[in-house]
Amino acid sequence: MTADSTHDPVVGDALAERMLADLPRLKAEITARLMAEQPVYRRLPAEQLEHDVNRVTEQSLRGIAQSLRTGEPLAAPWRTFQRTSAARRAEEGVPIEAVVDAYYLGAQVCVDFLSTELPPDQVGLAYRALLTGLRVTVAEVTAGYLEERQAQIGESGAARHTMLAALLTGTDILTAARHTGTALPPAYLVLALAIGTHRDESRADVDTAVAARRKLRRIRAELDRLIGRPVLARLTAEEGLALLPRTDPDADFGSWLTGAMADLSRAAQVPLTAGAALCAPEQVPQAARLAAEVRETAVVFRRPPGAYLLEDLLIEHQLTRPGAARDRLAALLAPIAAHPDLLPTLRLYLQSNLNRRTVAAEQHVHPNTVDYRLRRITTLTGLNPSDHADGLRLTAALAALDITARAGR
Numbered sequence: 001m002t003a004d005s006t007h008d009p010v011v012g013d014a015l016a017e018r019m020l021a022d023l024p025r026l027k028a029e030i031t032a033r034l035m036a037e038q039p040v041y042r043r044l045p046a047e048q049l050e051h052d053v054n055r056v057t058e059q060s061l062r063g064i065a066q067s068l069r070t071g072e073p074l075a076a077p078w079r080t081f082q083r084t085s086a087a088r089r090a091e092e093g094v095p096i097e098a099v100v101d102a103y104y105l106g107a108q109v110c111v112d113f114l115s116t117e118l119p120p121d122q123v124g125l126a127y128r129a130l131l132t133g134l135r136v137t138v139a140e141v142t143a144g145y146l147e148e149r150q151a152q153i154g155e156s157g158a159a160r161h162t163m164l165a166a167l168l169t170g171t172d173i174l175t176a177a178r179h180t181g182t183a184l185p186p187a188y189l190v191l192a193l194a195i196g197t198h199r200d201e202s203r204a205d206v207d208t209a210v211a212a213r214r215k216l217r218r219i220r221a222e223l224d225r226l227i228g229r230p231v232l233a234r235l236t237a238e239e240g241l242a243l244l245p246r247t248d249p250d251a252d253f254g255s256w257l258t259g260a261m262a263d264l265s266r267a268a269q270v271p272l273t274a275g276a277a278l279c280a281p282e283q284v285p286q287a288a289r290l291a292a293e294v295r296e297t298a299v300v301f302r303r304p305p306g307a308y309l310l311e312d313l314l315i316e317h318q319l320t321r322p323g324a325a326r327d328r329l330a331a332l333l334a335p336i337a338a339h340p341d342l343l344p345t346l347r348l349y350l351q352s353n354l355n356r357r358t359v360a361a362e363q364h365v366h367p368n369t370v371d372y373r374l375r376r377i378t379t380l381t382g383l384n385p386s387d388h389a390d391g392l393r394l395t396a397a398l399a400a401l402d403i404t405a406r407a408g409r
Contacts, residue, residue, distance in 0.1 A: 083144030
């Protein structure tokens with residue numbers, strides 16, 4: 001596209017300076033109008049409004065100002081920025097009509113501003129620049145949005161889905177790799193993730209589905225960054241499974257995994273707990289089951305966020321395996337199940353290394369109340385929490401009760 005033949009550089013510079021001088025006010029007004037007139041924007045997480053939406057608004061206004069100066073349509077960097085931003089909105093599930101309407105609403109705010117600020121002979125020039133910019137913007141935004149949506153269901157996404165399914169079922173792995181163009185690594189590090197809840201997912205004034213999708217997008221992006229290419233992964237808001245290729249299965253990956261989990265948690269902005277297992281490609285089904293069991297064990301025993309191998313939780317893992325022993329362990333606590341104060345007191349007492357004062361402080365009761373509850377637990381179960389052997393049995397019983405409850409959800 002060529003420059004507008006009616007463009008006056010002096011007037012254009014003046015218009016651009018006037019817009020940039022009022023940039024904070026224009027940006028605030030556009031955001032306020034979006035919140036007032038588009039319900040989807042009212043329910044976006046605050047993080048998204050404060051960073052992404054405001055950033056897009058500011059960059060678009062600066063692009064318009066540049067067009068006013070030059071008389072040319074939006075330059076390539078602004079068009080690329082808008083296309084990328086639209087792709088992110090598509091990934092987060094924001095409707096395309098809401099994305100496009102935001103740009104029209106922003107243009108309307110600019111028109112209202114310029115109408116009151118400019119002499120009549122300059123209004124036409126400003127309107128023409130705005131319309132030209134809007135035409136280019138809508139084209140870029142629509143293209144970026146649709147490209148992302150097509151990518152989500154397109155060939156590359158289907159190939160990854162096919163390869164992941166083949167690895168998890170253990171059937172026709174080599175055929176699937178050949179058809180999808182996947183180079184199988186010597187080994188996979190299988191991560192079974194327990195994904196924490198982002199604060200925006202608990203807010204009544206935020207669209208929790210959008211907040212959850214943003215969290216998952218951050219996790220996927222960080223996984224891809226850590227490996228340097230798209231990772232085979234299946235994620236929900238609460239948990240996920242990722243296969244991380246390892247070119248040297250004999251190398252010690254402990255410190256790398258610790259750092260990777262810290263990076264993932266930082267990117268997701270939520271705590272992450274993972275069970276991990278290293279395996280050859282044909283062993284992924286068994287490794288995925290083991291990693292999920294290790295994850296459940298870490299969660300049940302309330303281990304801190306991070307990654308755990310079976311070797312880290314050998315005793316705990318064995319205590320939570322299905323069978324008659326687990327059922328009988330859980331049954332040891334049946335006599336106190338009807339007493340709402342006793343189970344929490346027992347759990348905290350065992351976790352605090354038998355410190356009754358810590359329990360009293362946590363539960364906001366007198367230490368004598370803790371002593372009374374512990375005596376009641378002993379009377380009802382026949383097991384003394386302060387006794388070493390009985391304490392071990394009660395710890396195992398709590399784990400069995402927790403894992404049984406999780407399995408029944």
